[in-house]
Every structure is written in C-alpha cells, then in structure tokens.
Amino acid sequence: MSIHARLSGSVRLPGGRELITGDVYESRGAGTRRALLFHGTDLEVHELEDLFAGERAPAAVFPMPWPGWDRGGASVSPDGTLAVFSGQRAVRAVGADGTALWEYRHPCWGPVLGHAHTGDEQQVCYGSEHGSVRVSDDGRFVWAHVLAPGEEQPEECWSVLDARDGRELARLPLDDSAAAGSRHLSHPDGVHMGLCIGMGQDGILLYWARWDGERPTVWDLNESLDRILVDVHPAHEGFLTVEHYGHDLSLHALDGEVLAEQSEPTWDHAAGFVDADTVIATTGVVYDKGPRHWLLDARTLEIRGSVTYSHGPVPGLVRPLGDGSWLTYEEKSETLNRWTVR
Structure with missing residues (x-):
C-alpha cells in the first residue's frame, strides 16, 4: 500500500543534511525543536518553526x-x-x-x-x-x-x-x-x-x-x-531501537522490555515517531538498494505502507518531529523539506 506525503514547507539550509543524519537536532518535549548547525567556528541555533516561517537568521550564535x-x-x-x-x-x-x-x-x-x-x-x-x-x-x-x-x-x-x-x-x-x-x-x-x-x-x-x-x-x-x-x-510510552546490523526495529518499555518488533525488511539506522500513533523508518540507504520510507503503527510496528512523494522518490534518511511531520534533505539544492501525510 502506498501512502501519499504532502509537502508542508521548504527552506534552503546549507549544511542541513546534518539535521537528518547527524546529532544536531534537539527536541525538548512538545515545545522547542532546534537545529544546532556548526558553521565555521560558530554553533548556529535555528528554531525550526521560525526557519520554516521564513526567518533565516539563527536565533543564537555561540563561538x-x-x-x-x-x-x-x-x-x-x-x-x-x-x-x-x-x-x-x-x-x-x-x-x-x-x-x-x-x-x-x-x-x-x-x-x-x-x-x-x-x-x-x-x-x-x-x-x-x-x-x-x-x-x-x-x-x-x-x-x-x-x-x-x-x-x-x-x-x-x-x-x-x-x-x-x-x-x-x-x-x-x-x-x-x-x-x-x-x-x-x-x-x-x-x-x-x-x-x-x-x-x-x-x-x-x-x-x-x-x-x-x-x-x-x-x-x-x-x-x-x-x-x-x-x-x-512523544507521549512517554516507550522508545525505539534498531538492531546493530538492521535486523529488526523494536519498541521498548523504559525498562527495556520489548513491546513490539518488525523484522522485515532490513532497517537503516534512522527511525522515529511522526506522532503518537505513527512511526516512520527507512530502508535501502545503508544496507539495501533502492531507498524507501515506510509508515508503521506506533504500538504494534505493523507496516501501514510505503511513502510516495509528489515529485518522485526522495532519497536518504528522514527526521521525524513527533508533531505529525518529518524532514528530508535534498543535497543538490541544499533544501530542507517538511512533510505530512495527506
């Protein structure tokens, strides 16, 4: 089953790939979502909501x-x-x-x-x-x-x-x-x-x-x-892990108990909660050919379907935001895109 994604925002952000693949995204509960991007000898702090609203200047800069x-x-x-x-x-x-x-x-x-x-x-x-x-x-x-x-x-x-x-x-x-x-x-x-x-x-x-x-x-x-x-x-009910070599994606209680798992296909080292009910995960970037993005049930990890995008396949990993949206990055145009389910 195909699930269609809707583009809800785009912004040119040089270096924004790290927001998807690295450890520069910082979320604080249901409130602040930030991109911490290293630029030259500075750390630039961007508030994501402001960024997509057209504010290109960083909210703060730390040497x-x-x-x-x-x-x-x-x-x-x-x-x-x-x-x-x-x-x-x-x-x-x-x-x-x-x-x-x-x-x-x-x-x-x-x-x-x-x-x-x-x-x-x-x-x-x-x-x-x-x-x-x-x-x-x-x-x-x-x-x-x-x-x-x-x-x-x-x-x-x-x-x-x-x-x-x-x-x-x-x-x-x-x-x-x-x-x-x-x-x-x-x-x-x-x-x-x-x-x-x-x-x-x-x-x-x-x-x-x-x-x-x-x-x-x-x-x-x-x-x-x-x-x-x-x-x-996002509602404190557990956390997600991926097995070291991508063999399965698992949902755990805080004490480590496995609540659900999905072993097919082989998963990349990136996944997360689009919202309290939905997980997004990727395949094909690290281990297999042909990258794909998948939506899963957040409680059972049953696969709901693969994501299709309006302008064709979107390569690379994703960054879910927990508020019903997720991010991808286009290398050639240095564009950060934000998506929701239609």
Missing part, C-alpha cells in the same frame, strides 16, 4: 571553544542562553556573548595512552573517539559522557553536572564501554535521559537514567540488547 575539534557535539539550554560543548579534554559552557562560563576537565579521549599535552588550553590530539553532552529539559543539569582517571588508564563514566557552575553532582561508571562515540536523547517527560554509546564493530551500549534530586537511578539495558537508540515516544 566554538576549541578550533579544530569537530566531534562530540553540543547542547543548548531551554532558554537558549547557554551552550555546552563536549570536547576532547573538557566539557565547557559558553554564554551567548562567547564568554566561557565554566569548564569541567577530564582525561583526553585520544587513544594513545600517556601522550603529552602542552599548556592549559585545549589541544586537538590524534583520534576520533569522543563523548557527548545534553542539557536537561529544565536547564538545571548537564549529562556528560566523559572520561575519569583510572588506575592504569582513563575510564569512561556518565557524569551529572550542575549547569550553573559545572560542579559534578554524580558519576556513574561505564565499565563495559570502549566508545568510538555517543549521543544523548532526552525523554519527553523531562526527567529521564538516554545514552547510546557506539563501539564500532564491538557493538552498542544503551542506558536510561533519571535524577531524583539527590542521585541518579540508572537502567543498564545491555544484557540482552545490542541496539541503537533512535527515538522516544
């Missing part, structure tokens, strides 16, 4: 603290006045005027043990390994995947920092991790935080946590999972 470091990503506070960057040797908070507000130092992500650093400033060392950060939806905390000193070599941990001054409030050891990189995903309830750690061919680690006011509670979901965290339900 990147470490020239030459292009990994680890950033997160912006709910009020847009603070950006937190994940560096190779530190997490740093920057104000809208470029002022460094605080810095949380940690051992270097560079894979060569015992390599030297000169001076106190951030040095960009060999290696692409990195952590990630996320400001909580209430703006009070920063969740950071970082390194901590160990007996023989640095050890990975998940730290909770005070967003006001960078003070560490809690540290959770991640004993099984050997990260190539990671990403955070904030739950729409504003309380829970997800962390997905990629370890290359060694697999995926997945955690959920919540802060109860004094200490974090963590769910380690790695005993039976080797899965990529891709999205969380």
Whole structure:
C-alpha cells in the first residue's frame, strides 16, 4: 500500500543534511525543536518553526571553544542562553556573548595512552573517539559522557553536572564501554535521559537514567540488547531501537522490555515517531538498494505502507518531529523539506 506525503514547507539550509543524519537536532518535549548547525567556528541555533516561517537568521550564535575539534557535539539550554560543548579534554559552557562560563576537565579521549599535552588550553590530539553532552529539559543539569582517571588508564563514566557552575553532582561508571562515540536523547517527560554509546564493530551500549534530586537511578539495558537508540515516544510510552546490523526495529518499555518488533525488511539506522500513533523508518540507504520510507503503527510496528512523494522518490534518511511531520534533505539544492501525510 502506498501512502501519499504532502509537502508542508521548504527552506534552503546549507549544511542541513546534518539535521537528518547527524546529532544536531534537539527536541525538548512538545515545545522547542532546534537545529544546532556548526558553521565555521560558530554553533548556529535555528528554531525550526521560525526557519520554516521564513526567518533565516539563527536565533543564537555561540563561538566554538576549541578550533579544530569537530566531534562530540553540543547542547543548548531551554532558554537558549547557554551552550555546552563536549570536547576532547573538557566539557565547557559558553554564554551567548562567547564568554566561557565554566569548564569541567577530564582525561583526553585520544587513544594513545600517556601522550603529552602542552599548556592549559585545549589541544586537538590524534583520534576520533569522543563523548557527548545534553542539557536537561529544565536547564538545571548537564549529562556528560566523559572520561575519569583510572588506575592504569582513563575510564569512561556518565557524569551529572550542575549547569550553573559545572560542579559534578554524580558519576556513574561505564565499565563495559570502549566508545568510538555517543549521543544523548532526552525523554519527553523531562526527567529521564538516554545514552547510546557506539563501539564500532564491538557493538552498542544503551542506558536510561533519571535524577531524583539527590542521585541518579540508572537502567543498564545491555544484557540482552545490542541496539541503537533512535527515538522516544512523544507521549512517554516507550522508545525505539534498531538492531546493530538492521535486523529488526523494536519498541521498548523504559525498562527495556520489548513491546513490539518488525523484522522485515532490513532497517537503516534512522527511525522515529511522526506522532503518537505513527512511526516512520527507512530502508535501502545503508544496507539495501533502492531507498524507501515506510509508515508503521506506533504500538504494534505493523507496516501501514510505503511513502510516495509528489515529485518522485526522495532519497536518504528522514527526521521525524513527533508533531505529525518529518524532514528530508535534498543535497543538490541544499533544501530542507517538511512533510505530512495527506
């Protein structure tokens, strides 16, 4: 069955491909949806609704603290006045005027043990390994995947920092991790935080946590999972994962219990909730020939049909927004498109 999509908006956005394929999209519940795009030595923050309404200027611009470091990503506070960057040797908070507000130092992500650093400033060392950060939806905390000193070599941990001054409030050891990189995903309830750690061919680690006011509670979901965290339900009913090699798409309760799964066909590493009732997922971009977009039931993951577009096939991955729409990107025209079901 074919399901027809309607184009509801378009905007030219150089670099917008990262909004679809990377970790630069930041949603905060049913409210703010942002594109955090790196442009030269700056982080540009675009409010998606304003962007599609014709506002091309970014809502905020933050200077990147470490020239030459292009990994680890950033997160912006709910009020847009603070950006937190994940560096190779530190997490740093920057104000809208470029002022460094605080810095949380940690051992270097560079894979060569015992390599030297000169001076106190951030040095960009060999290696692409990195952590990630996320400001909580209430703006009070920063969740950071970082390194901590160990007996023989640095050890990975998940730290909770005070967003006001960078003070560490809690540290959770991640004993099984050997990260190539990671990403955070904030739950729409504003309380829970997800962390997905990629370890290359060694697999995926997945955690959920919540802060109860004094200490974090963590769910380690790695005993039976080797899965990529891709999205969380807009009405707090569960989260979606894709098996490491695309063998199946699954819906889980927060404790990891599988509520539904779909094993045909082989899925790409991108999927999510168009709205509370509908999932969109792609095939053919990573593993198979002939990219296609599919709509599925959000509770059973039964396939409703493949998506057809008015001007022909739309290649590449999608970015669902949870409000009944999703995004695609046209490389040649550098155009970001927004779609809904007719």
